Amino acid sequence: MKFVSGLVEAMGFEATTSLQSNGTELDVVVNGQQLGLLIGPGGRTLLSIQNLARVAAQRRLGDHDTRLRVDVAGYRARRKAALEEFAAKLVADVKTSGVSRALEPMPSVDRKIIHDALSGVDGVSSRSEGDDPYRRVIVSPASTGDS
Structure with a gap:
């Protein structure tokens, strides 16, 4: 989650991030106003952020089985x-x-x-x-x- 919140902050957005864990699944949720740039066309930027966050989490945790999803402002739903x-x-x-x-x-x-x-x-x-x-x-x- 630190990776995602740091990235969001570095991009100049004011947003909150929260982490929800369900066994081997981690969901990082980013909420705020005007976060469309984090989503990108067709969600491609969001997928890239998710892939980077997944790699960072796997390296930090030493765990390659955990699934990590990132959602921005309810975009996935x-x-x-x-x-x-x-x-x-x-x-x-x-x-x-x-x-x-x-x-x-x-x-x-x-x-x-x-x-x-x-x-x-x-x-x-x-x-x-x-x-x-x-x-x-x-x-x-x-x-x-x-x-």
């Missing part, structure tokens, strides 16, 4: 809701058109949200293809045999 809403619209589009849709490349956490949102939906299937950082989700009508 808002992003999840937006992706689930997008997935619902995508289902309607793919079912109506009968044509597969390839989404823009996205981080693994976002791809998982899309896959989870589509997993219980009849009539469509999803898969990921490509290599990071260009890996993307393909949503297809289920009748095409894609899975």
Whole structure:
């Protein structure tokens, strides 16, 4: 948490940071006003901060099993809701058109949200293809045999 709070301060933001621990999972939560720069386009800056914080925590703790997540001003919950809403619209589009849709490349956490949102939906299937950082989700009508 010191790493994240120090980074936030060094970037000139006034924010509070808190740490929540659940066994092998650590959640660092940053709250304040106008923290969009910490999130970045599509959450990419936030993912970078999280990766740096994870490496710093693993070195400090000597523990490579602990998962560390960083959230800024509730961004992760808002992003999840937006992706689930997008997935619902995508289902309607793919079912109506009968044509597969390839989404823009996205981080693994976002791809998982899309896959989870589509997993219980009849009539469509999803898969990921490509290599990071260009890996993307393909949503297809289920009748095409894609899975």
